[in-house]
Amino acid sequence: MAEISFPLPDLGEGLIEATVLEWLVAPGDQVERNQPLVEVETTKSAVELPSPQAGKVVRIHGGPGDKINVGEPLIVFEVPDNTAGIVGTVPKEEAPKRRVRLSAVLDED
Amino acid sequence: MSDVLLESEPSMDNRSPRHGVEQLSMQQALNLALDEVLAENSKALIFGEDCGRLGGVFRVTDGLRAKYGNGRVFDTPLAESGILGMAVGLAMAGFHPIPEVQFDGFAYPAINQIVCQIARMNYRSRGILPMPITLRVPSFGGIRAPEHHGESLEALFAHVPGLKVASPSNPHEAYHLLKYAATRPDPVIFMEPKSRYWQKGEVHFDSADATSPPDGSSPGGGSPTGAKVMREGRHLTLVAWGAMVARCLQVAGLAAEDGIDIEVLDLRWLKPIDEAALEASVRKTRRAVVVHEAPLTSGLGAEVAQLITRSCFDTLKAPVERVTGFDVPYPSGDLEDEYIPNIDRILFGIQRVLEYRRG
Numbered sequence: 280m281a282e283i284s285f286p287l288p289d290l291g292e293g294l295i296e297a298t299v300l301e302w303l304v305a306p307g308d309q310v311e312r313n314q315p316l317v318e319v320e321t322t323k324s325a326v327e328l329p330s331p332q333a334g335k336v337v338r339i340h341g342g343p344g345d346k347i348n349v350g351e352p353l354i355v356f357e358v359p360d361n362t363a364g365i366v367g368t369v370p371k372e373e374a375p376k377r378r379v380r381l382s383a384v385l386d387e388d
Numbered sequence: 389m390s391d392v393l394l395e396s397e398p399s400m401d402n403r404s405p406r407h408g409v410e411q412l413s414m415q416q417a418l419n420l421a422l423d424e425v426l427a428e429n430s431k432a433l434i435f436g437e438d439c440g441r442l443g444g445v446f447r448v449t450d451g452l453r454a455k456y457g458n459g460r461v462f463d464t465p466l467a468e469s470g471i472l473g474m475a476v477g478l479a480m481a482g483f484h485p486i487p488e489v490q491f492d493g494f495a496y497p498a499i500n501q502i503v504c505q506i507a508r509m510n511y512r513s514r515g516i517l518p519m520p521i522t523l524r525v526p527s528f529g530g531i532r533a534p535e536h537h538g539e540s541l542e543a544l545f546a547h548v549p550g551l552k553v554a555s556p557s558n559p560h561e562a563y564h565l566l567k568y569a570a571t572r573p574d575p576v577i578f579m580e581p582k583s584r585y586w587q588k589g590e591v592h593f594d595s596a597d598a599t600s601p602p603d604g605s606s607p608g609g610g611s612p613t614g615a616k617v618m619r620e621g622r623h624l625t626l627v628a629w630g631a632m633v634a635r636c637l638q639v640a641g642l643a644a645e646d647g648i649d650i651e652v653l654d655l656r657w658l659k660p661i662d663e664a665a666l667e668a669s670v671r672k673t674r675r676a677v678v679v680h681e682a683p684l685t686s687g688l689g690a691e692v693a694q695l696i697t698r699s700c701f702d703t704l705k706a707p708v709e710r711v712t713g714f715d716v717p718y719p720s721g722d723l724e725d726e727y728i729p730n731i732d733r734i735l736f737g738i739q740r741v742l743e744y745r746r747g
Binding site: 360361366367368369370372375376377378379380381382383385 | 413415416445447450491530531532533534537538582583586587623638639641642643646647648731732735736738739742743
């Protein structure tokens with residue numbers, strides 16, 4: 280397993296920090312990509328940050344009211360080694376499903 | 389056409405330092421192939437965005453920087469034109485670059501280097517400056533990634549004289565095709581189907597000929613230089629490459645339930661195309677459907693259809709059918725499911741061919 284840290288991104292143009300309002304996930308949670316992680320407030324607005332990736336939450340940084348600087352760690356995920364860092368979703372191997380059936384009279388000439 | 393066919397090297401089957409059979413994912417098989425290429429060829433270099441410290445966003449170069457050092461496996465700036473421009477210079481200086489473009493959609497900024505330099509330098513220099521470059525391009529869709537992270541560029545690359553284009557369909561093919569490509573004197577665009585990176589399969593190290601299609605059917609023949617029959621059949625040939633091969637093997641399994649015996653031909657090399665294999669298969673089955681993810685219009689399916697028609701016109705029972713993506717920008721996210729040919733669309737294509745009657 281690999282740990283991947285996600286730093287607080289710049290949420291506007293040139294914002295330097297944000298204040299944590301409420302965490303929507305907790306350590307131990309399995310999160311999906313784009314799932315809301317945390318609500319933070321900047322000098323411009325309050326926003327929910329979507330998860331940049333799927334993984335298990337290992338650590339979160341800052342409690343409600345705490346200020347976090349842009350670029351400092353916000354959350355750390357644990358992901359399997361073979362999917363660490365990927366963009367997108369590992370496809371599931373599913374049994375083939377069909378609705379179409381073939382019908383043909385094959386003349387074997 | 390024969391003068392541009394890939395040269396067959398019977399001896400290369402024994403080149404692998406490994407023996408026997410291992411169960412590997414495609415990313416592991418590719419990693420192993422790169423590891424062996426670096427070990428065997430001190431001029432081989434791997435570079436690209438996140439290829440070094442991170443080991444690649446798909447982990448294909450994982451551990452190689454630690455093993456071979458930052459001088460041979462290294463990260464580059466986010467500048468695809470620069471990555472490929474550097475590959476040109478390194479190749480001119482005698483190196484064997486194996487650059488990576490992180491996603492196929494990122495290849496567009498590098499098209500000038502690929503088309504105007506890599507593809508032409510050998511020709512321009514009258515053979516003095518060959519370009520032994522293997523460009524790895526994680527390709528096609530299937531992982532619900534954002535825009536620019538899923539494309540299907542094979543027709544674009546195949547259209548450029550001077551480039552060769554390959555795409556593996558399973559871990560065994562990935563290992564042998566990459567090792568082969570990385571030892572060629574010519575530039576090869578190596579299109580790795582990113583949706584197949586994680587599926588495991590048997591890699592037979594002792595023979596590039598052996599294979600184990602994901603549906604467990606019998607191994608086909610062939611060498612790493614041409615197309616390969618992945619499943620034998622009598623009634624119709626499905627021609628595919630990359631990720632679509634596994635889907636066509638699923639379709640063949642379902643068609644068998646309906647009494648239709650389908651042959652699946654994995655093209656493997658999209659430039660040059662193995663015309664003899666197409667002819668041999670379709671002369672037997674007398675029907676053909678080409679399947680690809682790329683849009684229909686001017687896709688490689690048209691090229692395949694013409695090659696089949698030319699060699700098998702007198703025996704064909706129906707016009708060659710194409711089942712492809714739509715003529716729209718490659719969609720991102722969940723829309724992929726509507727775009728990429730699915731099992732039902734392929735079955736419909738097969739049914740159209742089966743129903744066709746002359747006159």
